Amino acid sequence: MLELRGLSKAFGGIQAVVDFSARLEKNRITGLIGPNGSGKTTLFNLITGFIKLDRGEVFFKKEKIDGLLPHEIASRGLVRTFQLSRVFPRMTVLENLLLAPQGQMGEKLWALGLKRERVRDEENRNLKKALSLIEKIGLLPLKDEFAENLSYGQQKLLEMARLFMANPEMILLDEPTAGINPLMIRKIMDFILTMREMGKTFFIIEHNMDVIIECCDWVFVLDHGEKISEGTPEEIQNDPRVIEAYLGT
Amino acid sequence: MDLFLHLCVMCLIYIIFALSLNLEIGYTGLFNFGHVAFFGIGAYTSALLTLHHFPFELGLVMALTLSGIFGFLLGLPSLRLRGDFFGIATLGFGEMIRMVFQNEVWLTKGPMGLPGIPKPTLFSFRFATLPQYFLLTLGFTAITFLFLRILIRSPFGRVLKAIREDEIAAEALGKNAYRFKIKSFVVGSIFAGLAGALWGHYTTFISPNDFTLLETILVLLIVVLGGKGTEWGPLLGAALLIFFQESLRFLRLPPEYGRYLAPLQQMIFGALLIFMMLFRPEGLIKERGRRVYAGTQRVE
């Protein structure tokens, strides 16, 4: 699904990511762990085009995507989230969801005038889907509230629902469970697992080992920008190099 | 009555002007401080063409087209800038356009201005008297309002709002923020050009002095005061400010104090801008989530 070949990035002499290569298989959940500042988020930024690569190549569905702009990568079906929740604060919950579907006819200026019927039909379809999704995550009474009025956990949940709406083939999640209560974590994990059932592929940065153990099929470990280990969650847990990296030198 | 109609016409023109700026500031988050440039381009284009005996319809269409083209050309490089630098770049652009009006004498007659701009004739109906012109601007204001409203309520407008809220997150959802910003900027410029053209044909005289920073501040204040990112805010703002400005005339000040009046009024504008930012940054009308969506009722 996603293949990374020798990704490297340095910021002013400091190597953030060094020669990272990996293959991520379709319909699997792959974890990415490592101590703070080990370059996990930078790696995500490199894959999704938010930061330019120094060296290396990225292939998504056998297509070379490095050098493309973030929105081009996203519209090819590789969508990411951010460490802190990034809902659109002054848009309603419903609007946040309606934004997500890719390639909407109604986002084209000319179509607004010429293809009004199609735009309306498409909008109604999306609306139906969004409403049922909102109901599923229990935010129906809040559907016309601005997203900024939601609790942090609800915002995270909304973000997940938005991903669901966007319906990409592969999702990169940057710490989806950071800073929220266990009940919410459970909901979000269910979300991830349901979507995997639907054939989605995941790449997840996560600190919560419980989440990693329960969800992930495969885990990469990053330290100082280098991949120091990979394997199943069980293997990783017992890898001395990983333990060393976490406990410090 | 005539004065009232005159003020209404002015007000309507400013409403079109403010609505177009609201699309940029209120919905797309583009802080354009050189919006007056497009107002000027529209005014000059239409005025020059009709002065050379081209029909008003052509003048108007060309005014809109040229404003749009200039919007595109300026937007192309400057929309890559971050918000505040974009503001400064547009401010510079606004002043530079004014200097072009002032110095390219062969085209614009420079500081002499263009007198005798003909009253518009639309489909062989001449809008010569004040009430007729009032109806004309009212019509155009309604068209602008409805057009922008459709735009804002469409999925297109939704993306604009998302870009205003969080450009990076919008990119991550596959929206080409840059391209949407350019589109918004061009549409905004076109309607500013419309306001300018209407303005030129109304006063029948334009000169570079009509397109200074003061106009930008006034229209910015209209949007901020009324409530940016709301459909009715610019209307309220324009009505309040234009009528406030002119009501000062009725205070019957002794003329000796005239010298103090204009600066005072502008001080009030400045203070109002600060005041709004400090105490009610959302404006008089607050932006609210829209409840009713096309077909919401039908979905069940």
Next chain:
Amino acid sequence: MRKIIYSLILTISCLAFSGVYAQETYKIGAAFALSGSIAVYGEGFKKAVDLAVEEINAAGGIKGRKLEIIYEDNKSTPKDCVTAVRKLITVDKVPVIFGPAASSNFMAAAPVAQENKVVMISAEGAAPGLTKAGEYIFRVFPSDVLQGKGISDLCLRLNFKEVPVMYVNNDWGMGLKNVFVENFKKAGGHIMDEIPYDEGKTDYRTELIRAIKGNPKAVVNLTYIKEGAVMFKQAYEMDIKVQWICGSAAKSPKLIELAGKAVEGIIGTYPVFSQETKEYKAFRAAWKRKYGDEKIPIFAEYNYDMVYLTAKAIEKGGYTSDGIRKALIEVAKGYRGVTGDKTFDQDRGVGSEYGVWTIKNGQIVDYKKD
């Protein structure tokens, strides 16, 4: 902050109520620049108008009714001129308006007056096409067509065949420059350079350097008071020694006040009228009585004449705009005002002689070739 705004608003409203309401008067509108970039001039115009009105009213008014001027600030911008004139026409319903000073402002407002069939008169607009808007628009000030030729003649008379020309980059400066250049070239003169400069700047040194680049003997500088003061001062500091030739707009005691000895010896043209006539002497005496000095501001005389002409026209033609329009032409025929003969030509303008002024020992005097 809020308190300040409130107190300011309070002040305004207090001022408002102190305005006096007179009744049963002949009202005349005046859309003058009481604020904005040319407010410096507006004040002087107003003084002259007030003087004339006071005299007329003291002499019993017009057919027993007093004259009243309604001043409306035009803020020196075309936009506000239009609004001011509209307000005068529709709210105060005046049949005659004293128009804005700057030509561009006047020309913005003139179509409104014409359209509403209200007479509008300019006492200082110099642009050639000023009265084109229609038969309701008059001027009691000579067109720059005459002055441009006057400056050209002056240059040639002083044997300056090659000069650069500097001008304020606005409607007045450019209009005058065009007429001057046209006349000067026709008469065989050579324009070395044309240097427009912006109004209201504080540093014109580089423009000055450019003007004297070809070592001219004289420089024609079509400037206002403010800009002239700055420029001549900086020229003096830089030790630029050329003969400065100006137009009429710089001829003011204010220029000397601002620039001191830097303006010694500059010369300029101005529409001349004899200061020896009994009309002028009477005017000067009246000015001194009312304002206590003899510092008569620029163009005051024209404003003064304008009021008298209008009063006469109201008396003869009645208090309607058409009456005034027709009567104006009749009463002006052969009328000798402070500024000389005021007979209107077919473009509703007046003619004039041009004289030459200079500054000697800090005084504006007539230039005599020595």
Next chain:
Amino acid sequence: MSSFFLQTIFNGILAGCIYALFAIGLTLIYGVLNFVNFAHGELIMWGAYFLYFLMDRPLNLPLSIAFLPALCLTILLGLGSDRFIFKPLRKASRLTLLITSLGLSFFLRNGAQFFWGAEIRTYGFEIKRGMKLFGVSITPNQLAIIVSSTLCMILLYLFFYKSRMGKSMRAISDDLELARVMGIPSDRAIQFTWIIASFLAGLGGILLALDTNLHPGMGLINLVKAFAATLLGGVGNLWGALLGGMIIGLSENIAVLLLSPGYKDAIAFGIMVMMLLIRSSTIFWPKE
């Protein structure tokens, strides 16, 4: 011809010195507080008018006595605008601050017009012929500009490189990344920033007005030049601002000789817009 050229260059340097004073203040505010202060130009103008106020009737103070109080008043104005306007907005977005400072600029400019009118004013010193030096005429005022701006630079150098406060301010200003990590700087550092920026603005304004004239519009036009200089030198970079000021001053003076003088002010605007566009690649995407 060559003396014309020398004179032009001299005028350019003179203008450059003053632009540099403005630009350093502007860039300092930007560096420490992270917003573009539109009202900076008005500090320049008010500085000059404060001196006028003290030297005019009824106070009639001589220049030597009025000079320092005028600067103090300018500093008070700067501190006041921070305390009452910008401090409550410390956490607001850059654009909110931009609009606010635009409003403040408008308020202050018209405030000056309210009190002193729109006309040009002078301090009323007697006009002197400049002295000749290599065919270049220099007036005592111009000499004062060069001397005091050089002096200012030296003092600034000492402050920023020798004192602890200065060093930390420079660190914040130079390195926006660091500033973000450190969060909002301490109130004391902010106040110091305003003091220095207003001082430089007031001084520059007074020097400019001594050399030329006072006018309520003098703030805005010089602000544009300061912007251009700031961008030319790199935002937040103090010595870049100095260099940028010089370049702007020189280029616009030389350009008048070559191009249409009507576009003199357009040059600073042009440089400003061009710099923005060239640097756009680095200015873009700095968040994340």
